[in-house]
Amino acid sequence: MVNTRSxxxxxxTLLKKEVLRFWRVVFQxxxxxxxxxxxxxxxFSHVLGERVQVYEGVAYTSFLIPGLIMMSLLQNAFSNSSxxxxxxxxxxxxxxxxLTPLSYIQFFVAFLVASILRGIFVGFVIYIVALFYxxxxxxxxxxxxxxxxxxxxxxxxxxxxxxxxxxxxxxMAAFGNxxxxxxxxLSGVFYSIHSLPEIWxxxxxxxxxxxxxxGFRFGFFGQSDISPWISLSIVTIFFIVLSVIAIRMLKSxxxxxx
Amino acid sequence: MKPAIIFKNVKKTYAxxxxxxxxxxxxxxxxxxxxxxxxxxxxxxxINMLAGLVKxxxxxxxxxxxxxxxxxxxxxxxxxxxxxELVFDPFFNVREMLRFQAGYFGKGKENDSWIxxxxxxxxxxxxxxxxxxxxxxxxxxxxxxxxxxxxRPPVIVLDEPTAxxxxxxxxxxxxxxxxxNKEGHTIxxxxxxxxxxxxxxxxxxxxxSGKIVAADTTKNLLKKFASKxxxxxLDLKSNKTLPADIKRIQHEAIGQDYIFQLKKITDIAKxxxxxxxxxxxxxxxxxxxxxxxxxxxxxxxx
Numbered sequence: 001m002v003n004t005r006s007x008x009x010x011x012x013t014l015l016k017k018e019v020l021r022f023w024r025v026v027f028q029x030x031x032x033x034x035x036x037x038x039x040x041x042x043x044f045s046h047v048l049g050e051r052v053q054v055y056e057g058v059a060y061t062s063f064l065i066p067g068l069i070m071m072s073l074l075q076n077a078f079s080n081s082s083x084x085x086x087x088x089x090x091x092x093x094x095x096x097x098x099l100t101p102l103s104y105i106q107f108f109v110a111f112l113v114a115s116i117l118r119g120i121f122v123g124f125v126i127y128i129v130a131l132f133y134x135x136x137x138x139x140x141x142x143x144x145x146x147x148x149x150x151x152x153x154x155x156x157x158x159x160x161x162x163x164x165x166x167x168x169x170x171x172m173a174a175f176g177n178x179x180x181x182x183x184x185x186l187s188g189v190f191y192s193i194h195s196l197p198e199i200w201x202x203x204x205x206x207x208x209x210x211x212x213x214x215g216f217r218f219g220f221f222g223q224s225d226i227s228p229w230i231s232l233s234i235v236t237i238f239f240i241v242l243s244v245i246a247i248r249m250l251k252s253x254x255x256x257x258x
Numbered sequence: 259m260k261p262a263i264i265f266k267n268v269k270k271t272y273a274x275x276x277x278x279x280x281x282x283x284x285x286x287x288x289x290x291x292x293x294x295x296x297x298x299x300x301x302x303x304x305i306n307m308l309a310g311l312v313k314x315x316x317x318x319x320x321x322x323x324x325x326x327x328x329x330x331x332x333x334x335x336x337x338x339x340x341x342x343e344l345v346f347d348p349f350f351n352v353r354e355m356l357r358f359q360a361g362y363f364g365k366g367k368e369n370d371s372w373i374x375x376x377x378x379x380x381x382x383x384x385x386x387x388x389x390x391x392x393x394x395x396x397x398x399x400x401x402x403x404x405x406x407x408x409x410r411p412p413v414i415v416l417d418e419p420t421a422x423x424x425x426x427x428x429x430x431x432x433x434x435x436x437x438x439n440k441e442g443h444t445i446x447x448x449x450x451x452x453x454x455x456x457x458x459x460x461x462x463x464x465x466x467s468g469k470i471v472a473a474d475t476t477k478n479l480l481k482k483f484a485s486k487x488x489x490x491x492l493d494l495k496s497n498k499t500l501p502a503d504i505k506r507i508q509h510e511a512i513g514q515d516y517i518f519q520l521k522k523i524t525d526i527a528k529x530x531x532x533x534x535x536x537x538x539x540x541x542x543x544x545x546x547x548x549x550x551x552x553x554x555x556x557x558x559x560x
Contacts, residue, residue, distance in 0.1 A: 002331045006364020013361025021349050092345035096405065098311055099339050100362035101331035257311055 002101060011106040014097070018114030022080055030122050033076055037068045037126045041133065044190060054192045055223045065130045066217040067189035069123040070151060074209065077119030077155040078162070078180055081111045085163025086172045089256075098257060104250035108160065108243070115156025120148050136220060143228050144219030150235045151212040155180075157242040164249050164256060183209045193225050208238045259286035260323075262413050262444035263308065268317035270303050270468075277303040279468035280317070285446060287322075287412075290439045292455035292476070293448045294550075295465030296558055301448040302342065304465075305417050308446075309339045321413055335363060338406035342417040342448075344398045346390035352401050353377070353386045356408050363409035376404045379434065396427045403431070407438075414438060415446045420454060432458060456480075456550040466558045479553055486520040488529065491542035501536045504529055517546070 022029040045061035052060045088094035097107070130136060138144050158175075166172040187209035193201050204210050215231035218224035224231070250256070263285040270278040278300045285291045293301050306312040308319055310326050310333070319326045324333040347355055356376070360369045377386050380400040385393060393401060399419070406414060416435065420428045436458065439445045449455050455462055456476060463473035472479060491514050494500075500516075507529065508519045518529060533540060 002335065002364070005366075009364045009366050010362050013358055016361075017350075017358050024349050088347075091348065092341075092343055093347045095311065095341055095345060096347070096359060097362065099309055099334060100359075101334040101364070102362055103331070253313065257313060 007103075007106065010100065010102050011110050014102060014106065014110035015113050018080070018084060018110060019117055021084060022114070022118050029076070029079070029118060030125060033072045033122050034125050034129060037072045038129055040068055041065065041130065045133070054195070055221055058221050058223070059134065062134045062136055063217070063221075064190065065127070065134065065136055066220045067187075067213050069126045069130070070147070070213045070216045071184045071187075071189045071209075072126055073119040073123035073148060074151050074155045074184060074212065075176075075180060076122045077115040077152040078159040078176070080115040080118040081156050081159030082163040082166070082172050082175065083159075084111070084114075085160065086166050086169060089163075089167065090169065094256065104247060107250055108247055111160050112153060112156045112243075115159055116149055116152035119152035119155065123148060138220055139222045140219045140228075142219070143215055143232070146232060147212055147216035147219065147235070150232070150239055151216065154208065154212070154235060154239045154242060157239065157246050160246045161242065161249060164246075164254060167255070183207055186210075187213050188225070189213060208235060211235050259288065261285060262287040262289065262322055263446065264318075264320045265304070265308075266318045266320075268304075268307065268319060269315045270300075270307060270312065271315045276468050278307070278314070281468075281470055282317075283463060283470065283473065285444065287444050288439070288442055290436075290445045290458055290460045291447065292459030292462035293446060293465065294452065294455055294462055294554060295448075297450075299465040299558075300468040301465055302417060303468075305339065305415055305446075305448060308415065309337065310334060335409065336411055337413040337415060338409065338411035340403050340406045340414070340416045340419055342421065344395060344402065346393075346398055346401070348389070348391045351387050351389050352382055352393070352404070355390060355401070356404055359405045360408040365409055369408070372410065373408060376407050380404050381430075396423055399423055399427070399431075403434075412442070413444045413446070417448050418450065419447065420449070420451065428454075452551040452554055462550070464554060464557050471557045472553075476550065480550065482553075486523060487546035488518045488520055488526055489542075489544040489546050490516050490518070490529075490533075490540055492516055492533070493539035493541050498536065498538055500538075501532045504532050514541070 041061070041064060044064055049060045054060065054063045085094070088097070127136070162172055162175040166175070186204065187207050188204065193204045193210065196204065211226075211231035211234045214224045214226060215228040215235065218228040218231075261284045263283070265281050265283040268278055268281050269276070281304065293304065295301050303312060307314050308321065308326060310330055313327070321333045322336040324336060326333040350358065353373070356373045357370070360373060377383055380403060382397070382400055382404060385397055390398065390401065403416070403419065419435070420431055423431065432454070435445060435447070447455065447459060459476050461473070461475045462479060463470045465471065474482070494514070507525060510517045518525070520526065530540065
């Protein structure tokens with residue numbers, strides 16, 4: 001009745017459904033963040049492109065792009081799992097998942113991977129569009145891929161936690177507006193933290209988004225504010241901690257099975 | 259008969275509310291079982307605990323021998339639940355949704371022919387490619403039932419399946435559920451409609467305030483509480499009273515109407531003969547059958 005094959009089919013089906021869910025509304029889930037990122041790119045590069053140089057030999061527009069890609073990737077990974085869960089809870093159709101033999105691990109992995117895929121897909125489209133503006137070589141693909149997967153995973157997991165915790169859309173929106181947005185804008189997407197006063201540099205180092213963006217940028221330019229290995233370790237620790245919280249919430253049935 | 263569902267001293271407490279208060283219940287395999295009770299009696303809590311949607315405060319529940327907590331995967335494979343609310347996923351059409359639901363239960367492409375059969379049997383073929391959002395209430399109800407059947411569960415639980423459904427569809431759903439029962443599925447039905455339970459269920463349990471107040475076969479329950487009633491409108495002049503032999507039969511008088519509780523059907527002849535002798539005219543006569551509704555009202559004290 002319950003064998004390895006059926007377990008795989010169960011998880012694969014949920015992953016497929018979660019991917020199709022965002023794919024069905026691709027204008028909202030992919031086209032819209034890409035347009036937002038391109039607008040940022042056009043405006044900031046127009047205003048600051050000639051005046052600011054962050055890294056030696058790297059144009060400001062080029063510097064900006066990895067940050068914009070990662071910011072969109074993170075926001076979309078968060079949106080995917082959180083909005084899917086809240087919507088299912090509000091509509092009541094979460095019951096179809098809860099009635100199934102899917103384990104909490106299968107549930108977690110399917111939602112997580114779907115979030116990573118959406119985040120990476122949005123990021124990839126922005127990268128392709130950006131290539132029309134600037135030349136953007138990838139010097140260390142390992143770091144680009146690792147930070148893309150880990151960043152998407154971290155925010156996908158955070159989205160699962162927010163989705164389970166929120167009972168209404170406005171509660172979930174509060175996570176976006178009061179947590180995700182400030183952390184994205186204060187993470188060094190538009191600047192290097194070395195340009196900040198000492199105190200803000202220290203505060204920035206408490207922000208996990210900073211490490212994701214800094215390490216991701218290293219993958220493109222081979223330059224970063226801190227070592228990409230340190231960033232990778234810190235992001236991995238954040239990811240593990242949030243995963244443990246999300247898995248425990250799913251295992252206990254918190255706000256889902258009561 | 260092996261039990262399909264066992265509730266063992268199950269309790270569920272919400273803050274100050276005792277929703278289910280120590281219920282023990284065995285439902286044999288192949289049974290058509292009705293769980294009846296007024297709103298708030300605890301029926302849905304029972305179903306939700308069986309489905310694993312709510313954890314019992316204490317006690318244990320098993321489906322086809324699998325504990326719903328310890329062996330939740332096997333238990334959930336064994337049961338298909340039709341929820342009370344018309345919930346649906348707005349992103350997908352009927353067939354996609356059924357495929358997904360089967361997939362969650364580990365069923366691959368080999369299950370597609372069964373999905374087709376379920377679609378046909380529930381008359382959903384024309385709507386198979388229609389988005390769930392665009393279905394009428396009745397169609398959504400059928401899709402919900404289809405969804406509960408995609409993994410071929412031996413036990414099927416229907417929580418108020420005909421609430422808000424028109425008479426024609428109700429009849430069709432009844433015959434469909436009866437067929438499933440004939441094919442060997444154990445059916446558990448919660449309902450407000452007592453005629454539904456009387457027409458379909460072999461046995462019923464009646465709940466009130468989280469407790470079972472009666473559990474027996476529908477036949478026994480009706481027999482236990484049943485009595486044929488004869489309602490007569492009598493032309494009793496002021497100087498006349500009921501003859502003594504009739505007075506001994508238990509009765510109730512409401513104005514000109516007298517309702518006699520008959521022990522056996524031949525009592526009718528005795529009553530009419532005696533009234534004839536006493537020259538009391540019968541203005542109207544009506545036989546009143548006791549049904550599950552009367553039993554229910556007696557037991558639930560409403």
